[in-house]
Amino acid sequence: MRLRSLVHLATLNLRSDARGTVVNTAAACVGAAALVFFVALGMGVGQAARLMFPGDARLVEVVPGAVSLGAALGGGALDDAAVGRLRELPGVEGAWRRLSLRVPIAASRAPEGVRMNWPVGFTVQVPVVGVDAGLVASDLAPGGKFVDPPAGQAIPVLASRRLLEVYNKTIAPAWNLRRLPPGLDLVGLQIPVQVGFSIIPLKTEDKVYDARLALAGLSDRVPLYSLAVPVETVRRLHVEYGKADAGYSSVVLEVGRPDDVPAVASAVRRMGFAVDEGERAIAERVGLAITVTAGALALLALLMTALAALAIAQSLSASVRGRTRDIAILQSLGATAGDVRALVLAEAGLVGLAGGVVGVGIAWAAARGVDAAAIGLLPDFPFRPTTFFLFPPWIFALGVGVSAAAALLGALAPAALAARVDPARAIS
Template sequence: MRLSALSRLVRLSLARERRGAFFSAFGVAMGVGALVFFVGLGLGVGSVIREKVFPSDARLVDVVPASVSLGSLLGGGTLDTAAVERLSGLAGVERVYRKMNVRVPAVSRYEGAFFGSRLRMGMEVLAVGVEPDFVRADVKIGSFQDVPPDQPIPVVISTRLLEIYNKTFAPARKLPQLSSQMLLGFGFPVEFNRSFVAQTAPGPTTPAQAQVVGASDRALLAGITIPLDTAIRLNRASGVDAETFSGVTLVAKDPSQVPALIDAVKQMGLEIDDQERRMAENAGAAVALTTSALALLSILICVLAAVNIAHALSASVRARAREIGVMQAVGASRADVRNIVLAEACVLGIAGGAVGTAVAMALALGTDKLAARALPSFPFKPDSFFSFPWPVVLGGVVLGLVAALAGAYFPSRRAAATDPARTLAG
């Protein structure tokens, strides 16, 4: 049978059974729309978690000293210069970045103008020193290296800390919201080896001025990131350990080599600091589990839609038994009859899948607009909670087609098996 004749017969058949065709396509649209909506929501929320809340580079491995290990009892397990050299020699390591905490408490007492407001505040400050290349791409002014004691210490702040400040701290204190560009060049005092609550080291207090030179995802979340040589100098001035490192970040040549690097690091008596990675995985798993449950419900709706299509087409085949018998009597083959029924199902499935996908995307757009107006501002609030890559959009239409064809399988076989002689004889 020619395609033009097939399409004409399908069009006439669907026009005659408009009511049944509408409800069949509606069922498919409901199932597909729900599935596309929830999958898009899961992908969007998961993307926010990976890219904003817990951003990470798949090639990075954060190494820290083991608190208690056989290696530490035997003289290993510490991050001294020799350990760093061994780490840099591991197979698959491209770069090694050393880190050292400032091992004394610090405070910042600020009083003065703060971007159009008056600010008077004292707070404890955590500081970590990193090698300049680790955050060089995010340094926007000056250079990120140790400076003489009479010059401001270059500081890189966390972009996530800035987000938390803008969405929680600033509104609560009626302070202006800031961007990373606004903070460039901003200076504030810091006193090392001084604390409001913690015990200080025997050494002297070291007053200094800090100056923001950039913001980075790699910076310390709850503190300031300074040059490694500056951290070493401050630790020596306070009389605390300035020889061993607090952590080392390994950059693997390829993400596939990370598991082998982790095993090699543990064999050295060291540990992996994967707290943020595990938190991201746990949050992602929770989102994936919820999305899977909702997607399963949507698939069940699609199954019900397929059953509805099977019922509707079976009724249609029974009602058109004489018509089918006439077509077979004038030369239509069983394959022609089967193709007519399957073609009707294809039209219903593609139409239902396309409409359901379009409705899901429109509903997602409406949800985003409603969330922008109704939900309060909170850290890492995205512009959109949804993500619809093309495989999801195409998959919605394909799912509608598959559901319709599954429902039409048995009705099409029943139609093809019609005996024209018996049917026409009544």
């Protein structure tokens, strides 16, 4: 039997049993809708969480150990020698130094190049950390340099990519400041600061002078509430202000493969240093929680799809039993057992496809409804997603494919039953 004949006859049969077709399509539709809805929800929430907690699975942050027995027995300060040893660990592709600036820097004027209603007398203490250029090289604006500048020139800084979101959603509303427009290109923005000045009493240094910070890019590798400057700038300022460096604040190791991270972390601990799980651990825990929840919901949806397959199996079995004579008639006209089997499977396949298409549409519409409701109900908070769902093209194929596959699976037994009809007996 040719495919077009098969589809033609299956369509005629489905049309003739409109009620059964609608019930079976609805069963397939519910399974597909639930599956697509929950998988899209899991991916959407996962994407939103990754924006909030952009943990890099290949980075290990090494900090001085809580208890140190001195460099001879391991541990001790994170000095250049320690950085060298860390860089030599198997699996490590790069070791980037971080050094917190202990000279206060404060901004008491609005950044240049952007309109802001900076309150009179308003001063912001700027936490600064020095980092190796290699750590943030990929986040620099094209042509941007991240080196300690000659005296009198603006110091290049990188800000956390998330800081802009936090500023717009939290800081600006709290201080009644103008929000920065979305899509604003902040690179090149100059921030006038006072080096040595602190808003904390008695913390201002004897020497205070004006300087400028120039935004060279945005990076997820910069701590949320800090600005990153070249580590050489921090060392220069420490020398300038007589602050002795006992070692670096931390060293970020870039590991070649995420799978090697546990081994590298163990090696670091054996060296007497500690590993700051920090944001990466939070990101991992959040990611795991989302994966588990989304997986459970997807399993529930798969269960619903399986139940739909069972319902279709039951309905088709009843239909086949009721059509025994019709099947025998088709056999008398030349249908083989294979034709009869294919016919029942084709009917189920068409029902599954139709149910899948409708189900995917319902899931998409429901997702839009949930998003619209969330916009109305949830307060505006940093990183609040515009959608809680992600619909990559393959998810539509997944919904339709699983629905059709479930319907076909449910039709296997009824199809075998139909193929066993004895025409001479059934037609009598």
